[in-house]
Amino acid sequence: MTLFSLVKWDPRCKIILMACLSTLAMLRGEVWFLFGLLVFTCLLVMLGGAELSGALGQVKGLLGLIFSLFIIQCFFTRSGEPWLVIGGFTLITSGGIELACILSLRLFILAFSALLLLTGEVRDYLLALVQMKIPYEIAFMTMASVHFIPILREEALNVFYAIQLRGCELQKASWRKKLHTYLEICLPILVGALKRTRAMALAMEARAFRAYPKRTYLRRLVLKKNDKAILVAVPVITLVLLVY
Amino acid sequence: MALEAKNLYFKYPKGKKAVLSDFSASFLPGELAALTGANGCGKTTLTKILLGILQPQQGLVLLDGRNIAELTLAEVGRSVGYVMQNPAQQLFCTSVEKEMDYGLLNLGLSEEEREKRINYYLEYFQLSRHRKSFPFHLSLGEQQRLLLAAVLAMKPRYLILDEPTAYLDVYRRRLLGEHLQKIRTELVCGIIVVSHDRDFVGEYCQREVVMPGAGMVENHVDSPQRRAL
Numbered sequence: 001m002t003l004f005s006l007v008k009w010d011p012r013c014k015i016i017l018m019a020c021l022s023t024l025a026m027l028r029g030e031v032w033f034l035f036g037l038l039v040f041t042c043l044l045v046m047l048g049g050a051e052l053s054g055a056l057g058q059v060k061g062l063l064g065l066i067f068s069l070f071i072i073q074c075f076f077t078r079s080g081e082p083w084l085v086i087g088g089f090t091l092i093t094s095g096g097i098e099l100a101c102i103l104s105l106r107l108f109i110l111a112f113s114a115l116l117l118l119t120g121e122v123r124d125y126l127l128a129l130v131q132m133k134i135p136y137e138i139a140f141m142t143m144a145s146v147h148f149i150p151i152l153r154e155e156a157l158n159v160f161y162a163i164q165l166r167g168c169e170l171q172k173a174s175w176r177k178k179l180h181t182y183l184e185i186c187l188p189i190l191v192g193a194l195k196r197t198r199a200m201a202l203a204m205e206a207r208a209f210r211a212y213p214k215r216t217y218l219r220r221l222v223l224k225k226n227d228k229a230i231l232v233a234v235p236v237i238t239l240v241l242l243v244y
Numbered sequence: 245m246a247l248e249a250k251n252l253y254f255k256y257p258k259g260k261k262a263v264l265s266d267f268s269a270s271f272l273p274g275e276l277a278a279l280t281g282a283n284g285c286g287k288t289t290l291t292k293i294l295l296g297i298l299q300p301q302q303g304l305v306l307l308d309g310r311n312i313a314e315l316t317l318a319e320v321g322r323s324v325g326y327v328m329q330n331p332a333q334q335l336f337c338t339s340v341e342k343e344m345d346y347g348l349l350n351l352g353l354s355e356e357e358r359e360k361r362i363n364y365y366l367e368y369f370q371l372s373r374h375r376k377s378f379p380f381h382l383s384l385g386e387q388q389r390l391l392l393a394a395v396l397a398m399k400p401r402y403l404i405l406d407e408p409t410a411y412l413d414v415y416r417r418r419l420l421g422e423h424l425q426k427i428r429t430e431l432v433c434g435i436i437v438v439s440h441d442r443d444f445v446g447e448y449c450q451r452e453v454v455m456p457g458a459g460m461v462e463n464h465v466d467s468p469q470r471r472a473l
Contacts, residue, residue, distance in 0.1 A: 155333055158328065158330075158333040158334070159333055159334070159336055161295075161297050161317060162326075162328070162333065162334040162336065163336060164316070164317035164318050164321060165295065165317055165318070165320065165321035165324075165325075165326050166321055166346055166347035166350060166394070166395075166398070167318050167321050167322055167347050167350030167351055167398070168318055168346075168350055169316060169318040169319075169350075170316075170317075170318070171316055171318075184336045184337070185336065187336055187338070188332060188333060188335060188336050188380070191332070191380045192332055192333070195332075195380075
């Protein structure tokens with residue numbers, strides 16, 4: 001069911017909304033507030049018409065990372081009351097749990113707020129950034145990097161399979177070996193990304209990128225009344241929530 | 245003893261049509277078979293299913309009678325060598341020598357045996373002078389030869405090569421063809437070559453499995469033996 005459609009929002013509204021949600025997540029440090037913000041963000045994504053199965057699939061990959069960070073925070077933060085003491089050694093404290101919850105909630109909010117952008121086309125965001133007076137080169141680079149994420153993921157998977165197909169038994173490997181393998185995956189990804197960047201720069205210049213100082217656009221984004229209201233209301237509400 | 249695909253059905257989650265439908269084929273040890281077909285007809289998908297990287301929605305792959313779904317990728321990799329279309333995505337070590345040694349170490353071979361195989365294959369694929377080089381500094385053709393050398397040094401029972409001649413010059417293409425013939429007969433290795441290179445297929449492959457057109461759902465044509473070598 002869709003109560004309102006994020007697809008119809010101006011891309012600038014979605015960028016501002018995402019920026020405000022992320023700012024709130026990073027600057028507010030209360031668990032209850034962050035939990036409420038996460039619920040609000042999830043509702044926005046779900047009711048706004050984002051494809052939920054795809055959205056959850058994107059966040060699923062982050063679960064392992066968030067869980068690991070949660071565990072690390074629990075065991076390595078020493079503030080607050082001791083909650084779990086074994087043999088006179090304090091393992092978990094209330095401060096550790098609180099910090100772990102805050103960190104996990106922040107990461108979830110960042111991930112879900114980014115999903116708001118899935119309701120639009122990359123070229124619209126590029127246009128939105130340009131109309132927000134961001135230099136075209138920077139806007140283009142930002143969008144190009146977003147565009148290449150699935151390709152990098154595909155390449156990482158290929159290296160991962162290649163390592164295993166050359167006899168590396170990852171399931172039975174120690175943590176040290178696994179960590180080493182993951183580092184090995186980074187090498188071809190990094191080299192590939194650098195090579196691609198160079199090739200892309202050449203290809204763009206061959207097609208007259210930056211040949212003229214001024215660019216023209218076929219379309220222009222026009223703010224509707226609703227969009228203007230969102231652009232004013234969202235930053236104001238964010239400011240209020242940050243101050244109080 | 246064979247690498248068999250039985251009644252495979254495969255469709256990508258966001259795909260409109262099935263890439264493979266009721267597809268069956270078997271590849272025998274000591275045979276050099278070509279897998280051909282139009283762009284996007286599912287050749288690379290099939291190779292990934294044969295290796296257990298992708299799981300078909302229906303059907304199964306048997307590696308010498310064992311269901312590949314029950315094996316880990318490392319177990320499959322000890323019997324089936326795979327060279328991808330893009331060699332740069334299969335190289336991950338910091339020198340050519342280490343790249344060669346990676347699989348051999350995982351096989352648990354002695355230092356002497358590893359050294360012997362590394363020397364032989366580097367020499368055969370004319371990469372000896374690059375022994376200490378960073379693999380990503382090599383040209384695409386050299387990277388492909390390095391990958392072939394690294395996989396062949398593991399002496400797999402089956403070998404899947406995805407467009408192996410794509411970056412090779414005429415001379416090295418002939419070298420590869422001759423070496424494939426050699427390991428096919430000497431090691432009784434079953435080789436599947438995914439290729440658009442009609443000359444290579446005609447010259448070196450004994451059998452051609454033609455995949456149906458992109459997204460088509462009828463059975464493939466398993467053409468009769470092309471030419472006995």
